Amino acid sequence: MKLSQALIPTLKETPADAEIISHQLMIRAGLIRKLTSGTYIYLPLGQRVMNKVINIIRSEMDRAGAQEILMPAMQPAELWEESGRLKQFGELVFRFEDRTGKKNLLGPTHEEIITHLVKNEITSYKQLPINLYQIQTKFRDEIRPRFGVLRSKEFLMKDAYSFDVDTKSLDKSYQLMYDAYCRIFDRCGLKYKIVEAESGLMGGDVSHEFMVPSPAGEDLFVTCPKCDYASNIVMANCQPTKDPKKSEAPQALKKIETPGATTIEAVSKFLKVPASQMVKTLIYTADGDPVVILIRGDHELNLVKLGRLLGTDNIVPANAKTIENVTGGPLGFSGPVGLKDIKIIADHLIQGMTDFVTGANQADLHYINTNPGRDFKIGQTEDLRTITGSDPCPKCGTKIEISRGIEIGHVFKLGTKYSKKLGANFLDQNGKSQPAVMGCYGIGVNRIIAAAIENSSDKDGIIWPKNIAPYQVIIVSVNPKEEKIREVSQKLYDACRAENIEVLWDDRNISAGIKFKNADLIGIPIRLTVGKNTLANNVVDLKLRNSSEQNSLAPDKVITEVIKSVQQNK
């Protein structure tokens, strides 16, 4: 492609509404343009990268034995009512009616549809296992789209679904996908971590996320610097204190005034007591019933853990009225002392704490020197908090590390959740009807692009991994009006095209500086410069985007070098 003819609108200035590097560079390098919040137009350069990624995904999925299909983005709401997920997804789903009043939605994911298909088409164990996938646009009415293409309302996803006769067979299908994902992300040139994850709306018990570490990521994950432990932060187990140290002489419980101090921070400041020496009493309602939870002042309640414990995800903070009913006191001064007729669920650490500060269930009053056992009863002790950076690794005890990451892929063992609900059964060897055991596997295609840029750029622009670069080579003709320069450039351009090497030719009649800046910005791996060196010594300069070295070679030699370099990465 000649740059003079290409729609590659680069920007010198950083757009004001782009916060993170990948978003800024995707706009500046002319990959995307925003249509509205959460939807983007992919320009030629962006679309080329997208296609590169898609091709890699497709080849690895096919290699793993998965078969490509295409399901509609428009789906009947009926199927979602059957699975019970319409309510669960709630506002996240775009809904609409057709002219007859039939309820439809734009698919945020496709478990319902694939299960429907398999229900009708798979009837025998002889047809299993099977893995079907598609690369398709998903729609999610996100509360807050952000960071460009990282969280958008419309995005491209590769989603695969496996069906097996039993869990043992599912383990194999799962591993196959897990390995395929590693190959896909390796080929995309990404550095990533695989972490244990929460299954959320998908359901199922086992899942792993593929995370690209980046400060721009929306997810936090935990890794151990010593062993191989890696987990999403919400899943990381906190170690119970094995041998709680009781203070030798607990102080007497005492009520003291804390006017207007309704938060841990305010009380901590007022009483000059560190948050870690306080206990917060949280009242939630789970399926409408109030629960009382105790967490150390400097810790955070982990709703996922609480949900697992209570067996529901319908957990919301109690309103002021419920709090009054439960504690007899106003919001902001709740405490465990004197609570009746309600079980107190405490985080593991509470048991070992002594002489701590907590609410007195009366306005403007807190207790100091509270001690569990003596002053109130803990009904149940559980791991309820979110792990912190000062916690030990649940596996080996080394201090863990917390990092941010971009979730580019997620694999789930679903089990029979959907097959049971939607009736995807098959006849086993004994002629008995069994629900298929499912797995599902997603990759965010757009996120791979953003993650690759987050992973690899410098002050001048993008540095593409070779396998997903929109073009392999860019030829910069310093002064294309010069006949010899044009001639040599044309020769290089033709030679690349003859070898099927993707090449951009900057044939524009503009000053050289712009061309170099542009080439760096759009991040093409190999740059060939035809300029005064060519005129004086009949050589072309070859420079790689990811190195500062530049070599001068005869035009024929340059082509050989380029071919070698491009093939190395295939």
Add this chain to the structure above:
RNA sequence: CGGGGCGUAGCGCAGCCUGGCUAGCGCGUCUGCUUUGGGAGCAGAAGGUCGCCAGUUCGAAUCUGGCCGCCCCGACCA
């Protein structure tokens, strides 16, 4: 949805507080000439419902109200 911020030419911004003539600046764009190894120079030109609607006023980009859009933080979301 709660909190904060923004909306003036394709992009980045000034002007608004303290209302007033033809709404500016930089980049980009177009024409011509000179340039061409790291975002060139000169000369000329095009490009604006000042987000929208209403109100106050002799007069509104500027003041007031409503609405819309966009960004950031949060609710923990594949």
